[in-house]
Amino acid sequence: MRFTLATSIVVLAVLAAAAPQPTGQGIGMAVPIIKRTSLVNADKSVNLDALKSHVAAFKAKIRRGFTNYEKNTGMKHPSDVGGVERRGAGESLTNDQSQLWYGSISVGTPAVPFTVDFDTGSSDLFLPGSACDSSCNGHTIWDPSFSLTSQDLGKSFSLAFEDKATVSGEQYNDTVSIAGFSATTQTLGAANKYSPGFESPQFPADGLMGMAFPSISSYGASPVFQTLVSDGSVSDQVFSFKLSSSGAELYIGGSNSALYTGDFTYSHVTHQGYWQVDMDNVKGNNKTILTNVAAIIDTGSTLIIGTPSEVSTLYNALGGKAAPSAGQGYYTFPCDSFPSISLTFGGKSFPIAASALNLGSVSSGSSDCVSGIVGQDIASSFWIVGDVFLQGVYTAFDVGNTRVGFAKLA
Template sequence: MPLLVASAAVTLAALATVQAAPASPAPATIAIPLEKRVVPDDHRLVNEQGVVNFAVLDQTLSNLKGKYAQTGQAAERNVGHRPFASGNSRRLARRLARRASTGSESLSSYQNDNLWAGRISIGTPAQSFLMDFDTGSSDLWVPSSQCTTSACSGKDKYSASSSSTSQAQSGKQLNVQYGDGSTASGPVYSDSVTIGGLTATGQTFGTATTLTGNFGSSPSDGLVGMAYPALSQLQVSPFFNTLWSEGHVARNVFSFRLAAGNSAPSELYLGGLNSAKFVAGTTGYTPVISQSYWAINTNVQVNGQSVSGLGTLNAIADTGTTLIVVPTADAQTFWSSVPGAAPYSGGGGYYTFPCNSAPSVTFQFPGSSTKWPVPYLNLGTVSYGSSQCVGAIVGQDSGLNAWILGDSFLKGVYSTFDFANNRVGFSKLA
């Protein structure tokens, strides 16, 4: 998960301009197909027999902690506070600071069963990259053509010297560190970045001349962060915000359809909502409560009943996270309301439940009476032939007093991220 570092000269006032209306009429919306990329079996959360790989789960959660500690640091620098900071958020930040002498930002975890990735191009002439799109971070990162480490093998790489529109950003440095020790580092550039025929000019991004560890196992080349500018380690406009401010999209809104299995094509839709992907009249919006992450409030129910001890919760909609990761105490309270559930014997914040009696779990958001189900609560079995399954709601002190709603929830809804009205929408899938 990358850590992007910058001694940026961009002011917060300049960052705020990315939300301003475009100077000229914007074109229509555009759909970006997302490819499903299968990772090697030993890097999957669940193997072909449906058994959970706890080592990969551990690594995923370690990366997640790093990601939120680092984006929290960026928010504190950019807007003066860490959103939803819990008591251990600064301890996590100090631990990361000991690993790397510079500030940093995290890429989304690549250790998923499947990844949803789409194509962008950078430079003049265009250089193509397969990228993950992450609503839990704000910066853009790709490998460099100068990378000589084995982890770069097989990846598309950015060549600054081959682009007539490339400009080096002196004083800035990409410095990436996963929770497992994998690293990436290199210079920062600005260049034209294009997706689906829409071009953001002068977009700032990091490039890696060195990659080590598990970066090499990722089927994607890099990441496009799509959260608010407050999380930008580079203190620059995120890619979608640049598209909007330059007048390239019809609305300051984007949406995701993240498909499970082979149920339907996955898609990122820029500039609005794709009416073919959801049921008309089912969209419910809830206000953003912190313009940093896509942060909202929610309530959770088990088998139709509110969970005693869990009232209104902070939550973050994060396409770069596989699981639903919650504070440890909340996980204990939640799973105590599930019949037959118990802490996993190996620890780690995981919980198990009888495979033949999975609970019905729903979330309800302010502004709508709809209760949205979690159809992918079951990650897989504890072991081959076991009758115990592992729950996707995991207890972990990530430094946030918030529930991180990853793909285990988002695959079950059509999700809309609305900068114009500072709100998140969920719709029933078509």
């Protein structure tokens, strides 16, 4: 079933009546978000196919970002080391968007509501368009012809994902609103084809909204939040996330002081594109094991993905065992005795809860569990710091001062 304009307007009316509205320019507002994950089987063992697909998706996303960066700036990204490890021909993967945090936006005039995956590791917004084939069934469809403010830019787009899958379509400008703030003349894509990983019910959100920097945009355009800033819709140039099983939200135009305690510890963005910062060190069992590690903060990743050599060094120091059944770069510990691991940013160490680090048993009934820090060649010299870490902190992305802040959850 495809959900069209008429049904969407009914939904919008209900949402508008219930949703709080900003009372003035720059007053931050929250967007409730929901987590969807399928990395664990019903018996609490790790879904290895989904785990490998998740990593493959991020290899493709990083490659896409590096390609866009070079296209947009004329320079190779400084963290692009090339030589990404290719998947073996005999290794079967499913194209599964297994992890996402999603919430609501609206597009067009009249405004139509959609759900999107909020991803700080990419920069573009796309939705299923009216010309989309059956691959978009089950999603709310965006029809630009019904919007008084849409403008066809006469440009196509094609976004590469894992296993040669793509999302492709036409670029438009239109008004995009989130939490009551509006970005006018926002570039977005109307997809005419979804790759299998974005089909419903594998991907419950309608589309994806990137929240990184313009230099990695496939459209060569400003992401939604930066458009809000340039339009003057928000005076506090910050958006913040609480990613946890209880009360998860995206906060637009600042941070929600009810959700964290104490002060933020900030790390400045070292290179705009991704939210790339310096990670001072990685500690294990209260000992410093790695130092001066570049990292990107990515709400679109479940895992922490590091370079194979550094991750191997970490696990060798902690007694982690390689997990051949899971694949190269995956490690296990006894399920009941995971080490204490913390990441240090801005001089402050933030612990990773064992419950977050432990993804689940390597197989049904096994006493060994897979760790959420994975060593993979993703063609970059930085680590990807995702949900395994982020669910334990409150995170502020400060566009105005190009920095990322972490605080203790309330």
